[in-house]
Amino acid sequence: MKVVIVGCGRVGSGVAKQLAVQGWDVTCIDEDEGALARLGEWRGGFVVGHGMDVDVLERAGIAEADAAVVATNGDNTNVVVGQVVQRRYNTNCVVVRVLDPARAAFYAERGLRTVCPTQTAIGTLIDVVRSCEPTPVGTG
Amino acid sequence: MYAIVAGGGKVGANITRSLLAMGHEVTLVEQRRDRFEQLEAELGPVVLTGDATEIFVLERAGIARPPDLVLAVTGDDEDNIVIAQIAQDGYEVPKVVARVNDPRNQAHFDLLGVTRTLCATSGLLGLVEHEVPEHGLVKLLELRREGLEVVELSVSPEAPAAGKRVAGLSLPDDVRLVSITRNGVAEVAGLDTVIRPGDQVIAILKPGLEDRLRKALVG
Numbered sequence: 446m447k448v449v450i451v452g453c454g455r456v457g458s459g460v461a462k463q464l465a466v467q468g469w470d471v472t473c474i475d476e477d478e479g480a481l482a483r484l485g486e487w488r489g490g491f492v493v494g495h496g497m498d499v500d501v502l503e504r505a506g507i508a509e510a511d512a513a514v515v516a517t518n519g520d521n522t523n524v525v526v527g528q529v530v531q532r533r534y535n536t537n538c539v540v541v542r543v544l545d546p547a548r549a550a551f552y553a554e555r556g557l558r559t560v561c562p563t564q565t566a567i568g569t570l571i572d573v574v575r576s577c578e579p580t581p582v583g584t585g
Numbered sequence: 586m587y588a589i590v591a592g593g594g595k596v597g598a599n600i601t602r603s604l605l606a607m608g609h610e611v612t613l614v615e616q617r618r619d620r621f622e623q624l625e626a627e628l629g630p631v632v633l634t635g636d637a638t639e640i641f642v643l644e645r646a647g648i649a650r651p652p653d654l655v656l657a658v659t660g661d662d663e664d665n666i667v668i669a670q671i672a673q674d675g676y677e678v679p680k681v682v683a684r685v686n687d688p689r690n691q692a693h694f695d696l697l698g699v700t701r702t703l704c705a706t707s708g709l710l711g712l713v714e715h716e717v718p719e720h721g722l723v724k725l726l727e728l729r730r731e732g733l734e735v736v737e738l739s740v741s742p743e744a745p746a747a748g749k750r751v752a753g754l755s756l757p758d759d760v761r762l763v764s765i766t767r768n769g770v771a772e773v774a775g776l777d778t779v780i781r782p783g784d785q786v787i788a789i790l791k792p793g794l795e796d797r798l799r800k801a802l803v804g
Contacts, residue, residue: 547639
C-alpha cells in the first residue's frame, strides 16, 4: 500500500514514520529539504516542493497512491490540496488536517475527510475537567 | 448592491474605492494589522480586520445576508479558493469572483468549482501577445462558464483566406468570425465579407479549435 504525505512537520513526519514501520510505502513532500531530518533513518521517498504543484504531487507518486495525508501548517493549503488530490487523482483515502474547527466542519460536510486537532483538544480538556467534578453522594 | 471584498492589497483597496464611489455598500476585510489601520484611516468603518478564511470573520462581514458579490482578492491562491468556496457553497452568494495570483493554479480553481476568476499575469500575457502576435492567434477573452473564447488573428498576404469570402472558408462548426478590422475600421463579419491581407479578424469559438481556425484562416 502506498501513501503520500504532504507536509513533513511534527504531524506529517510522525504519521510517515509509523506507517513506514507498519509496512507502507511512504513518500513525503515538504517545501523545506531540512524536514527530511525529522524522519531519521529514512528509506521512503521524499520530494522537495509545494503540494499545490501537480508536478511535485506526481513525482511523489500520487497517481498510484492508495492514501494521502495532507498536514502542512496551513489550513487553507490543506483543504485545497486535499480536494485537488481527491478530484484530480481519485485517490481513495484522503485525510486532511484542519486546525480551525469551523473550517474542518464546513469541509467535512462537503465530503472531505478532515481531522481537527483543536476540536480533539477541546473535547479532551472538557472531559478531564469534568472528571474532576466530585461524584454526587447519597442521591440514590 | 452589497459586496464583501476579501484582501486589502492594491487590488482589493482600489476595487473598494471604486465600488464605494459608485454608491455601493462594501465591507473590506484585511488581515494584516498595519495595513488594516492604514485602510481604516482612509475608508473608515467599511474596513474590518480579520482572516477572511475564518467563517466567523465572514459572518461579521455579513456573509449570511448574503451579499450580492464576494471578491476573493488576497495575495494567496489557497485563501482565495477557500473564501470563494465558503461564499458560494456555504452561503449561496450569487456572484463570487476570485483572483488567481499564480496562473499555474488556474486549474485548481477550475477543478474546485471556483469558476469566475481573474488572473492579472495571464491577462498581461494576453496583452503582450496582442502587441506581439507570435503565434498568429491571440486570446482576447475566455468565457470559462460558457465554454467559449474570443480570439484575434492577423491575415498575411500568403494566408489561404486572403481574398476569400467568409462563406467560402472551411471553418469548423463551432467557430464564427465576429468582425474584421481593416485600416483601423471594424465591421461585423457576414457571409459575404471578403477577407483581405492585413485584416485583423476576431472570432468566437469553443476552446480546442484554435489550430483548425488558424489553419483555415492564416495557414
